[in-house]
Amino acid sequence: MTHSQNQTDLSDDTNSPSKSIKNKKVPYHFGEKLRKVRENKGYTLKVVAQKAGVSESLVSQIERNHVSPAIDTLLALADVLDINLEFLFEEYRKNRPVQIVRALERLSMNEEDVVYEELSKPDSSDKANSFESYIIKIPVNSHTHRGSYGHLGRELGFILSGKAKLLYENNEYTLTQGDSVSFSAGVPHILENIGDEVLEAFWLVTPAQRFTNQ
Incomplete structure (x- = not known):
């Protein structure tokens, strides 16, 4: 043959x-x-x-x-x-109850100089209960942009290292390592690095918003 x-x-x-x-x-x-x-x-x-x-x-x-x-x-x-x-x-x-994202398989996305390392992949079949979570890395003197105009849902953050300032509507809140914060995402909000090292934070958003430039 x-x-x-x-x-x-x-x-x-x-x-x-x-x-x-x-x-x-x-x-x-x-x-x-x-x-x-x-x-x-x-x-x-x-x-x-x-x-x-x-x-x-x-x-x-x-x-x-x-x-x-x-x-x-x-x-x-x-x-x-x-x-x-x-x-x-x-x-x-x-029907898949457990989702694992391995450390070496983590998707990294950039918003200008801010890095978002994706910890979970939203389930598009269950939008009502969807969420997205990231490790956010913000360089010194930089800040996030995604929440500049506000959006549907809520957010929860936990500062892993560094010093941050949360600009929420007309208010400012200082956050340091170990602090957590949660809020309605419907108003403009920005997370700014005001420390002297890269700011790292765990962030969760619900419902999932996703990056429009993926």
Whole structure:
């Protein structure tokens, strides 16, 4: 058997309906979502299959949750139907009770010279109870900008190191290491570093606001 034949066989094993998972549980059940979107758009199985570059029988098997598709097949179907993978895996996200962000996997975002290290990823499927949390690092003589105009929700902060001044509407509050603060975020608020070292603080915002420039 040639190398090319081996490659063909592997590809067939990945998506072939004849390899239906009879004794293996399909981990995700998003087939119904794919079918409903397809029908709402007026697409036939044949049209979707042709656009995605897969067989019609495979699309049918996926819609009935009889097979677990390869990721490239799933991406192709999502592209054809103009949906994102988060929509398909929404149920899985809801049912995952524990979320861990490893130290080396922490997402870091910049707002000018202020650094936000993300500690959690908001669950878009539960917006009412969503929150976002960060380690904020503010250089000397600098300040945050996100709350300059106020926004929906509440915030809670804890000063890890350094000295800060919270400008809240027309009031000023000095905060040092170990101090915590909470407030309604509906009015303008700015956290300023008034110390002689980088200010580090833990910050929690609810509901999640997210960065608009991600």
